[in-house]
Amino acid sequence: xxxxxKWLHIISAYLLVLYVLIPxxxxxxxxxxxxxxxxxxxxxxxxxxxxxxxxAGGYMISQVEGYSTLWIIVAIVLVLVMxxxxxxxxxxxxxxxxxxxxxxxxxxxxxxxxxxxxxxIMAIMSNPQWLS
Numbered sequence: 001x002x003x004x005x006k007w008l009h010i011i012s013a014y015l016l017v018l019y020v021l022i023p024x025x026x027x028x029x030x031x032x033x034x035x036x037x038x039x040x041x042x043x044x045x046x047x048x049x050x051x052x053x054x055x056a057g058g059y060m061i062s063q064v065e066g067y068s069t070l071w072i073i074v075a076i077v078l079v080l081v082m083x084x085x086x087x088x089x090x091x092x093x094x095x096x097x098x099x100x101x102x103x104x105x106x107x108x109x110x111x112x113x114x115x116x117x118x119x120x121i122m123a124i125m126s127n128p129q130w131l132s
Contacts, residue, residue: 002063009056012049013125016082016118019046022089022111026104029096036096039107043093047086054079071124071131078121085114 022039029036057075061067092107124131 002060005056005059009053009060012053012056013122015049016046016053018042019086019111019114019118023108023115026096026107026111029093030101030104033097033099036093040090040093040097043086043089047083047090050079050083050086054083067128068132071128074124074131075121078117078124081117082114082121085110085117089114 022043025035025039029039057079061072089107089110092103092110095101095103096107
């Protein structure tokens with residue numbers, strides 16, 4: 001079961017890397033409703049991927065000892081930041097789909113904060129000893 005959860009955790013983390021492209025694609029999505037629709041749909045899928053990664057990670061932490069309390073707290077806070085940013089990104093991306101470009105800047109800002117949190121969580125996942 002642990003290996004299955006680890007696989008789900010890693011695959012969902014790799015699929016979340018597409019959020020890195022959102023700040024660059026928002027400009028093109030202002031002119032292309034198909035791309036705007038794709039970004040809004042991907043954001044919804046990304047939220048489900050975050051849930052899968054969160055649940056799989058929680059299961060894995062419950063099965064293995066050795067992670068410090070600080071590491072667990074920082075990981076949870078970073079995941080919550082990612083949840084918040086992807087959730088707040090939804091409205092501007094849906095507005096883009098309806099050709100309302102006034103909130104495109106918000107989508108870019110939220111996605112940049114998401115990327116920073118994603119990079120930080122990838123760093124601590126790869127190097128848990130940094131927070132021991």
